[in-house]
Amino acid sequence: MSAQTQAASRKAQWKEGALGYLFLAPSLLVFICFLFYPMLRSIYLSMTLTDPRGRVADFVGLDNFKDLFSSGQFFTNLKVTLLFVLLTVPTTIIWSLVLAALTHNKLRGMKAFQFVFSLPIVISVGTGSIIWSLLFHPTAGMLNYFIGFIGISPISWLADPNWALVSVSLMTVWMNMGFVYIVLLSGLQGVPDDLYESAKIDGSGPVRTFLQIVLPLLSPTLFFVLIVSVIGAFQAFGQIHILTKGGPMDTTNVVVYSIYQDAFINFRFGIGSAQALVLFAIILALTVFQFKVLEKKVHYQ
Amino acid sequence: MMLRRLNYTVLYIVLALLALMVLYPIIFTVFSAFMTEKEVSVFPPPLFPHHLYWGNFAKAVQTIPILRFLLNSLIVSAAIMACQAVTSAMAAYAFSFLQFKLKNAMFLLYLSTMMIPWEVTVIPNYLTIKSLGWMDSYQGLIVPFMAGAFGVFLLRQFFLQLPHELFDAAKIDGCGHLRTFFSIVLPLARPALSTLCVYVFLNHWNSYLWPLLITNKPTMRTVQIGVAMLQHEEVMAWNLILAGVSLVLLPSFLLLALGVKQLIQGITAGAVKG
Structure with a gap:
């Protein structure tokens, strides 16, 4: 050249x-x-104290973190967050999986059911929360009206410390099921049809076929849904801001809501940032943990 | 055979009940939006409105500036959608067809942005927007979201699947990268681009926290914040609130009806990649 x-x-x-x-x-x-x-x-x-305009007033090193870990409040919030994750993630996944399994067939009218079960995907946290705040209404809400039919006395859903987190979780499951359902259904559609046929010939019933053959093949999709749902649940904010504002008696005060309160209501940006970083570390550790422990059980084709 | 038919009947009944449960909050919203104040004030309210009463929508529009909220959300979501389509397509083209130094490192850097959660960036971003004087402005709502790693990956995946011969032919014809980008890749990428657009638009139409922090003036509020404020208007009757909610949901439903395929493709693309 x-x-x-x-x-x-x-x-x-x-x-x-x-x-x-x-x-x-x-x-x-x-x-x-x-x-x-x-x-x-x-x-x-996270290592500073700030004035309300966010200007750094003082460098305090790790004091914000020390304050967090020595206060019971942060651990209470963390416990509420974990409880919220446990109440919403498994419920959403199992519920959506059942619906996906029931609607994954070629029977007439399934397209309509599939559309209905995907529908909550368009519901935003703003509109969903408003709708449910009316459904949850203690005296005029339809939810209490319906449970009256089966003989349960009215519950003051959002105002009762025992029920508030359950109520918020109920609404969250409903709001998130559209996404999880769509992903799981398309995962099921990826399972080859002849597998069902050969299982049938081998004399395996539909439930056993699903549990022993389909579920392992679905495990990569389930794993993805689990990771995304756990991360999402740790970061849930809108429904708590609209429905309960962290109350009653801090029973719905998740870490993200407490970050919001500290940073944007009390203008303590330092302590807010410290909480955000701790939460980030927890989510990251949990995600890594899920990858290390659960991914071994995932069956990639 | 009899048994199987019975099984199917049971399946349909179960599915119909489950569908009713899932659908009920939406049915409740839409039906109540068409009820008169008299109808909603009895308990339990009737399941169906006696006739379609359109007055709630007019009244809701008069009581709160809901049209303004809708306009704000439309401007913000559409602008973010357009910007992300452009920035993602450009970056995806670079990662798919151009050779440059540190390409792999840059790609990892883009990947890493997916790991940074909003709760860590929201406080500094709020302070940045405040110091720029962008509170209560469209810039403040749009600029931080003008690019997204998801779009880059989605489009890159699509670009890499395009037939190679096409680009060799274009090169032989003396077609430069700029022309290849505009007149070959972009037109071919229309399906992936529309997937991205539906996905981004819906995400930002529904976004709650950022507009809540950045806007204070009622005239700058987006629909999600506006509709959440309805709850505090103690004087508001439920039929008015739910008429407002229905108005906010309408564009999302239209988008779902028109772009359900795109949306599902977008979601599952994320699922396969993740």
Whole structure:
């Protein structure tokens, strides 16, 4: 290759490289300004005390974290969060899995049922919470009216400390089931049809076929749904803000809501950032744990 | 055979009951929106409105600036959707068809953005928007979301599946990268782009926390915040509140009806990748 063509190809290479970064520039700029920089600033803020405008007043090192871990409040909030995850994630997945299993067949009218069970996907947390706040109404709500039929006395859903978290979870399961149902149904559609046939020939009933043959094949999808749902449940905010505001008696005060209160109502940005980082670490650890422990049981084809 | 038919009947009955349970909150919302104040004030309220009473919608629009909220949400969601389509397509093209230094490292960097949760970035971002003087502005609602890693991955996946011969032919014809991008890749990527658009639009139409923090003025509020405020209007009758909720849900339902395939493709693309 002559020196001239070498120089030309180097120039072309350089031009392509420049074009590459030009194409990345817009998204990269947004990520730097609104993801990477805030991530670092969060770490810095968590070690400071700020004035209400967010200006750093004092550098306090790890004091915010010490305060968090020595106060019972943070652990109470953490317990509520874990309880919320346990109340919503398994329920949503099992409920959606049952619906997906029942509607995954070629019977007439299944498309309509599939549409209905996917429908909650369009419900936003804002509209969903408003609808349920009316359904939950202690005296005029339809939920108490319906449970009256089966002889249960009225429950003051959102105002009763024993029921508030259950109520919020009920609404959350309903709101999230559309997404989980869609993902699980399309996972089921990926299971080859001849598998059902050969299971039938072998004399396996539908329930056994589902548990022993379909479920293992579905495990990658279930694993994905589990990871996403756990992360989502740890970050639930809107329904708590609208329905209970953390009450009654802090029984629905999840960590994310307490971050909101500390940072945006009391303007204590330092302690808010510290809580956010601790929560992030917990979610990250749990996700890594799920990958390490559960993924071994996942059957990838 | 008899047994099987019986089984099917049971299945249909069970499914119909379950469907009714899932659908009930939506039925309740839509039906109540058409009831008169007299109808909703009895307990238990009638299951069906006696006739379709449209007055609630007019009244809801008069009492709260719901049309303004709808307009704000439409502007914000559409702008974010358009920006993400552009920025994602550009980045995806670079990752699929261009060679440049540190390409793999950059790709990992993009991947890592998916790991950063909003609760960590929300406080600094709020402070940034405040110091820029962007509170109560469209910029404040739009700019932080002008790019997203999900779109980059979705489109990159699609670009890499396009037939290679096409690009070799374009290269031989002396077609540069810019022209290839605009006149070959973008038109071919229409299915993936529409998937991304439906997904992003719906996500931001439904977003709650960020608009709650960034807007204070009623004229800048988005629908989700606006509709949540209805709850505190003690004087508001339920039929009015639910008429407002129905108005907010309407665009989402239309979008679902028109783009259900795109939406499901988007979700499952995420599922397969994840």
